[in-house]
Amino acid sequence: MTTGPHDDDLLDGLAELLAPRTEPPPEVLHAAREVFTWRTVDVEIAALAYDSLLDDAVTTRATAPPRLMSFETAGRTIELELDTGPSGRRLLGQLDPAGESDLELRRGGEVVASGRSDALGRFVLPLPEQPVRVSVRCRPDDGPAVESAPTVV
Amino acid sequence: MADAVRAAAAGDRDAWDALVAGFGRLVFAIATAHRLSAADAAEVSQTTWLRLVENLDRISHPERLGGWLATTARRESLRLLRLHGREVLTEDESRLEPDDGGRVPTPRTPEAVMLDLDRDHRLWRAFAGLSERCQILLQLVVVVAPPYAEIAEVLGIPVGSIGPTRARCLDRLRRLLAADGMTSATGAY
Known part of the structure; x- marks a missing residue:
């Protein structure tokens, strides 16, 4: 494939035209650098293992089922379901292994809601009205703290 | 780059800053190539870097970090698009093929006619007339x-077909510009 001088001119023009979309604002890069502090947080991060939003078998259905997410570490799974009712948005959760645990809904390092799971590992946390990036930190009575990877819900 | 990934995994903040x-x-x-707003693009950026922090110890091919980040950023972009209930791009490569003919011209206001004199505006309009996948490809090129x-990771096509596809997209862009009178008027591109 040859690249003619005309292609280069056109690409130069595009590069200039698209600069506002290709150059991240300084605060975006700053935030990306700050993400590194997560390395030092004293909880284990549970990686997002499943999100029904990215499941084509689910999203192509005519009626959208509730959004389901699953976060996993080697020793624990946090299942979350987004529930939208007349009283607002909330997260229905299930810890596996089941057990009682203190729970925090966190946003940008702040605790915005808290709750506790029952003996079967079930819990409910209220969500802000608009989708925001949140995480669920779980402090089990009988084990180390685990936090779901921050995700927009 | 592989060294920077290993150093960041070992806790070296400067190495992390270098990756960013x-x-x-x-x-x-x-x-932004997925037509997300600046705020959503900031969100995708943040989440993508968070995913990397979570996975620094598990990146199996640090030398391919660019591809890993590209795949992750695309997934996070799709997640936000679906969250907003917006149309998601298909994986169909045929959409990269130019369709024949130019776009129907939009009605022109006097202001628009003035803007038409602006070369960037014309290029922008031609670019907007491309298929979404061509737009993504050219923006990333x-x-x-x-x-x-x-x-290749973002579009889900082999690396080898990027060159020919890029040429087709540029050709299509050039034809849209010509249809808009740009090439004949100014001889640019």
């Missing part, structure tokens, strides 16, 4: 260097 400096533009450009492994 090297790939921050790519991650952001992938988000100006951000990353060959061999474009990152773009």
Whole structure:
């Protein structure tokens, strides 16, 4: 494939035209650098293992089922379901292994809601009205703290 | 780059900053290429870097970090698009093929006619007339260097077909510009 001088001119023009979309604002890069502090947080991060939003078998259905997410570490799974009712948005959760645990809904390092799971590992946390990036930190009575990877819900 | 990944995994903050400096533009450009707003693109960027922090110890091919970040940024972009209930791009490569003929011209206001004199505006309009996948490809071509492994990840096509596809997209862009009278009027491009 040859690249003619005309292609280069056109690409130069595009590069200039698209600069506002290709150059991240300084605060975006700053935030990306700050993400590194997560390395030092004293909880284990549970990686997002499943999100029904990215499941084509689910999203192509005519009626959208509730959004389901699953976060996993080697020793624990946090299942979350987004529930939208007349009283607002909330997260229905299930810890596996089941057990009682203190729970925090966190946003940008702040605790915005808290709750506790029952003996079967079930819990409910209220969500802000608009989708925001949140995480669920779980402090089990009988084990180390685990936090779901921050995700927009 | 592989060294920087290993150093960051070992806790070296400067190495992490170097990774952000090297790939921050790519991650952001992938988000905006999916027509996400600046705020959503910032969100995608943040989440993508968080995913990398979570996975620093598990990156099996640090030398392919660009591709890993590109895949992650695309997934996060799709997640936000679906969250907003917006149409998601198909994986169908045929959409990269130019369709015949130019777009129906939009009605022109006097202001628009004035703007038409502006070369950037014409280029912008031609670019907007491209298929979404051509737009993504060309936007990323100006951000990353060959061999474009990152773009191949985003579009889900082999690296080898990026070159020919890029040529087709540019050709289509040129024809849209010509249909808009740009080439004949100014001889540019």
